[in-house]
Amino acid sequence: HCPKELFKVFGEQGLLGIFVSPEFGGAGLGLTERAIMLEEVARHSSGFAIALMTHDLAAAAIYNFGTEAQKKQWLPKLCSGELIGGLSVTEPTGGSDLGNQATTIEKNEAGYLMNGRKVFITNSHIADLNIWTGTSGVNEKGRKMLSALIIPPGTPGLSAGRKENKLGLRGSVTGDTIAKDVQCGPDDLLGKEGAGAAIALHTIGHFGRSGISAFSVGILRGSVEEAVKFSKERIIYGKPLAKLAEMQALIAENQIEYEAAAAMLYNATAIYDRGEDATPRIAAVKYFSTEAAIRATRRTMDLMGGYGVMNEYPIGRFLRDALANVPSGGTSQIMRIIVAGNVLK
Ligand SMILES: Cc1cc2nc3c(=O)[nH]c(=O)nc-3n(C[C@H](O)[C@H](O)[C@H](O)COP(=O)(O)OP(=O)(O)OC[C@H]3O[C@@H](n4cnc5c(N)ncnc54)[C@H](O)[C@@H]3O)c2cc1C
Known part of the structure; x- marks a missing residue:
């Protein structure tokens, strides 16, 4: 069981997105202070610590690679715990083989259309805001190019699938996230096209x-x-x-x-x-x-x-x-x- 209600408590204490600067709602500290906080939580529950840690991955990706507008839009809500974050990268074809993603991100008139399935995703069933990666073409060497998208809360077509029954880390929820004709706007691209990896x-x-x-x-x-x-x-x-x-x-x-x-x-x-x-x-x-x-x-x-x-x-x-x-x-x-x-x- 993941005690989802604790996200807001951690947010109130300034412990979410601890590395985000205060102008975007964070504590303005670093990776070191975040590790101290996670060590303390994991001394008692590594399971809940991985839920907090993965939430922060969405904040970190936006903080380090997002536009000013994306940072303003999403970081204060992630830092307060109003929104729970997740990062969907791993696919059934293997997490180690990161470049070989079957998820497709196609550019269209409305922005980007995404289809695919991710596995073993922490916060799969509780995340409001997800960052996804997917294949958006091939480079000049014929290798798949990945792009990353911010999927805003409530975007139609995004759902959680199978929930895993894990050996450990049971204070977090892990499972599939599924994208079926998920239409994102042009402003939802994180970083440049092809920067997903x-x-x-x-x-x-x-x-x-x-x-x-x-x-x-x-x-x-x-x-x-x-x-x-x-x-x-x-x-x-x-x-x-x-x-x-x-x-x-x-x-x-x-x-x-x-x-x-x-x-x-x-x-x-x-x-x-x-x-x-x-x-x-x-x-x-x-x-x-x-x-x-x-x-x-x-x-x-x-x-x-x-x-x-x-x-x-x-x-x-x-x-x-x-x-x-x-x-x-x-x-x-x-x-x-x-x-x-x-x-x-
Ligand atoms: C509790 C939990 C939470 C997770 N949360 C997330 C999440 O939030 N988001 C997300 O995207 N992913 C998440 N993952 C997925 C995780 O990143 C992958 O499980 C991990 O990267 C390994 O991928 P895999 O399970 O597909 O194993 P595989 O990549 O299939 O690996 C199988 C075996 O092959 C070995 N192997 C692979 N490549 C090589 C190589 N080149 N040389 C030698 N050996 C190799 C591996 O070491 C392993 O022993 C989570 C996983 C767990 C267990």
Whole structure:
């Protein structure tokens, strides 16, 4: 269940579109402050954190690539939580193969006509305003060119389809979004024609993956804190579990991976905030933090013995969330390809 009503509460606190400048309704802060906020939310619920994070992807795409008029029209409503946002990129043909989109965006007299289906879209059933990408022609090399459209709330032909039943991140809704003869106006084009891939890659590469890394840092911290609490309270052999060297080793490994992931994350977001491209750095932290969060939740479960698999404790949910974070925003294999590509260039 996604507690949709919380968007307005986060908006009132200035926590939506935290990186948007105040003239468009944001807090005027950066990717770093956004990651701090998402880490705090994910310490308790990565599921709701991904709903907030994805909402911000619509705001980030408009903020970084929109016209002045688009920013004025949409950002204040996204920052207040009056509108919920979503970003529809992934298709049944595969999220990794971003350039191969079957969705079509055709230019016509009224603007742009769009048809297609997207899968695994966060906020699919609750988003008011969606950003879509689709194929809008081929370039001189014969490769598909993508464009991006802002789909205003209530546009006829846009609907939500199948709702997924996920292993983790269950505090968010994920599913299909479907466009059937969706007619957008000429002013709904985001960026230039053919800029869709660059918009998606910049937005997911910075705002998406740093967000998922922040959830993973939150889960890592949660794994440490839950292990510390349990090991101090649980008495075996007449003394707290925390006195056993084997248990201390598990806690130490969790703490070390938490500190490493947090340091990588906040270093990468600081690089972006000072105006540099941080795609490879963020890919590295996304890979490390999502995989480390799985290891850490497992260690805490081990430390808890049988209690670790009882659902009255949050650690099982943390593990399911940690697993679901891995493919979101790009798989571990794709993160390694980005990191290697940057090192080898
Ligand atoms: C919880 C959740 C929320 C999501 N939210 C959104 C959203 O809001 N918007 C959105 O657009 N998408 C969203 N996604 C989709 C996500 O971005 C994709 O799942 C992801 O990019 C992977 O795509 P895929 O699932 O189609 O896997 P595929 O691309 O089919 O990959 C299958 C396997 O092939 C591997 N692979 C692919 N290419 C290569 C290669 N070149 N070399 C080596 N191995 C390769 C992958 O690593 C993976 O192991 C979400 C996904 C999840 C799980």
